[in-house]
Amino acid sequence: MILRSSCTAKMFLRRCYSSFSSHPLRVCVVGSGPAGFYTAEKMLKAHQNAEVDIVDRLPTPFGLVRSGVAPDHPETKIVTNQFSRVAHNDRFSYIGNVTLGSSISLSELRDLYHVVVLAYGAESDRAFGIPGEDLSGIHSAREFVWWYNGHPDCSNLAPDLKSTDTAVVLGQGNVALDVARLLLRPTTELATTDIASSALDALYESSIRKVYLVGRRGPVQAACTAKELREILGIKDLYIHIQNVDLLTTPADEEEMKSNRIRRRVYELLSKAASSETSGPSPGQRELHFVFYRKPDKFVESNEKSGHVAGVQLEKTVLRGTGIQTAVGTGQFEELGCGLVLKSIGYKSVPVDGLPFDHHKGIVPNVMGRVLSNNPEETTQFERGLYVSGWLKRGPTGIVATNLYCAEETVASITEDIKKGDIFSANALAKPGKDGLIHILDDRNVKIVPFSSWEKIDNEEKRLGSLVGKPREKLQSWNELLRVAMS
Numbered sequence: 001m002i003l004r005s006s007c008t009a010k011m012f013l014r015r016c017y018s019s020f021s022s023h024p025l026r027v028c029v030v031g032s033g034p035a036g037f038y039t040a041e042k043m044l045k046a047h048q049n050a051e052v053d054i055v056d057r058l059p060t061p062f063g064l065v066r067s068g069v070a071p072d073h074p075e076t077k078i079v080t081n082q083f084s085r086v087a088h089n090d091r092f093s094y095i096g097n098v099t100l101g102s103s104i105s106l107s108e109l110r111d112l113y114h115v116v117v118l119a120y121g122a123e124s125d126r127a128f129g130i131p132g133e134d135l136s137g138i139h140s141a142r143e144f145v146w147w148y149n150g151h152p153d154c155s156n157l158a159p160d161l162k163s164t165d166t167a168v169v170l171g172q173g174n175v176a177l178d179v180a181r182l183l184l185r186p187t188t189e190l191a192t193t194d195i196a197s198s199a200l201d202a203l204y205e206s207s208i209r210k211v212y213l214v215g216r217r218g219p220v221q222a223a224c225t226a227k228e229l230r231e232i233l234g235i236k237d238l239y240i241h242i243q244n245v246d247l248l249t250t251p252a253d254e255e256e257m258k259s260n261r262i263r264r265r266v267y268e269l270l271s272k273a274a275s276s277e278t279s280g281p282s283p284g285q286r287e288l289h290f291v292f293y294r295k296p297d298k299f300v301e302s303n304e305k306s307g308h309v310a311g312v313q314l315e316k317t318v319l320r321g322t323g324i325q326t327a328v329g330t331g332q333f334e335e336l337g338c339g340l341v342l343k344s345i346g347y348k349s350v351p352v353d354g355l356p357f358d359h360h361k362g363i364v365p366n367v368m369g370r371v372l373s374n375n376p377e378e379t380t381q382f383e384r385g386l387y388v389s390g391w392l393k394r395g396p397t398g399i400v401a402t403n404l405y406c407a408e409e410t411v412a413s414i415t416e417d418i419k420k421g422d423i424f425s426a427n428a429l430a431k432p433g434k435d436g437l438i439h440i441l442d443d444r445n446v447k448i449v450p451f452s453s454w455e456k457i458d459n460e461e462k463r464l465g466s467l468v469g470k471p472r473e474k475l476q477s478w479n480e481l482l483r484v485a486m487s
């Protein structure tokens, strides 16, 4: 719920609007993931008169680089050094612990700043919409990833890894591979990463030995990339099973592989893994089963443990169409027993009040980052001064670097609009920017976390990590994070 501004805040803002003599270009970016930081970096470089503030709902910056990228991928996290350099620019401020939609509204931000760029990612999940989806033991991959990465919203997830030996991962993208790898990788190899300590403890005690990676289409269409596939196939002492019949290709598959090198490489890796398969797992060996041409039809409830998942009913599929082939059900069903299900079929963005939103695509409708207006009374096609970047702009696909090009495009649009005099000019109205924002937040008793306070968290996590041979020991609860930030 948006809190109402008090009279004092309103009076303060009126003073800000009228008394500023110099007119910096005030820019607010919402979200401190790659899209937010690349946007800030490009804006600071392109506009020497710009002051850029990033607000994020967490006390910790860097979005999915901290809470998505797997703990055993430390090289991917090096980009945070570049983002930290941006944060030390004199014309930049990080304002953490501020949520767009509850601490501050979009219309308030647009009043405070000349330019608002929304880069708040995709923090919800696609759903199957099939019976049994809310049984316990079923989690979205997003929640599971947040749990093992110490995101404070999922520190209490406590997935049960002890009551079953079988997990089913639905989806075959890189996130599905990440979660399957974390379940299967020898825990000793995770012990020296920045994995959350509670997740490491749970994985030590895990009884999960078999992971099924289920895709509704075939091995040619598996959404993962070759490097990530090679990594999971290379896990030490892992039995891998792929049905040979699933590797048969059709002319349409061959066409797909001809036009897409990644698809061919993925198919070749899977074929090679199938051909080097042994006759069966050795006792106690961990197993990874690739299951193709199967789509979930319903989740099956356990007879022994009411309300808990005991399996997934899958419908066999065939592919139809040319170009992008789609999976069509055949009416043949089979059940796959398991005690844990991780749904990894994609993330989904959520709208905030006053923001045009395409619910079907799950993105903010935009042209090269300019937000399309849905207000019939607007005289222009676009929402003046409002832009998007990253997953909120394109949908939940792409690696960290994809957001660099995405941010460049958005900043180019902003620069063009500034040149046209649409959003800012020498005699434009001064805007309160950060001072005005902080005044409102103060009035609402929102405790902000500046970058220097994040650095306290960072130092403490590194200190705790050094005691146990990890690069950092993440603080996992809101209380702990805020306590250290405010210390």
Ligand SMILES: Cc1cc2nc3c(=O)[nH]c(=O)nc-3n(C[C@H](O)[C@H](O)[C@H](O)COP(=O)(O)OP(=O)(O)OC[C@H]3O[C@@H](n4cnc5c(N)ncnc54)[C@H](O)[C@@H]3O)c2cc1C
Pocket (backbone or CB within 6 Å): 030, 031, 032, 033, 034, 035, 036, 055, 056, 057, 058, 061, 062, 063, 064, 065, 068, 069, 070, 073, 076, 098, 099, 100, 101, 119, 120, 121, 122, 123, 145, 175, 178, 389, 390, 391, 392, 397, 398, 399, 400, 401, 402, 403
């Ligand atoms: C599990 C997973 C693993 C990945 N691994 C890799 C990898 O190994 N290598 C690679 O290159 N790419 C990887 N990616 C892709 C990469 O993480 C994304 O491309 C990138 O993070 C998207 O950037 P973004 O800035 O749009 O969103 P995000 O990184 O999600 O950042 C969004 C930010 O907005 C904040 N926010 C959300 N809502 C609000 C609000 N209402 N108010 C204020 N702030 C808000 C969030 O706290 C967050 O900090 C991975 C993605 C996932 C999901």
Ligand SMILES: NC(=O)c1ccc[n+]([C@@H]2O[C@H](COP(=O)([O-])OP(=O)(O)OC[C@H]3O[C@@H](n4cnc5c(N)ncnc54)[C@H](OP(=O)(O)O)[C@@H]3O)[C@@H](O)[C@H]2O)c1
Pocket (backbone or CB within 6 Å): 126, 127, 128, 170, 171, 172, 173, 174, 175, 176, 178, 215, 216, 217, 221, 222, 223, 224, 228, 295, 296, 344, 345, 346, 347, 396, 397, 398, 399
């Ligand atoms: N190491 C890395 O570089 C890394 C790591 C993690 C993530 N990422 C990136 O982050 C992005 C997001 O990854 P992601 O894995 O969440 O998404 P993704 O790559 O889009 O994969 C989604 C998977 O879910 C399946 N799916 C979607 N809807 C479905 C439905 N209704 N029923 C059954 N299956 C369904 C898709 O199958 P269909 O193909 O049939 O739709 C696909 O297998 C990707 O761009 C990824 O490359 C990168």
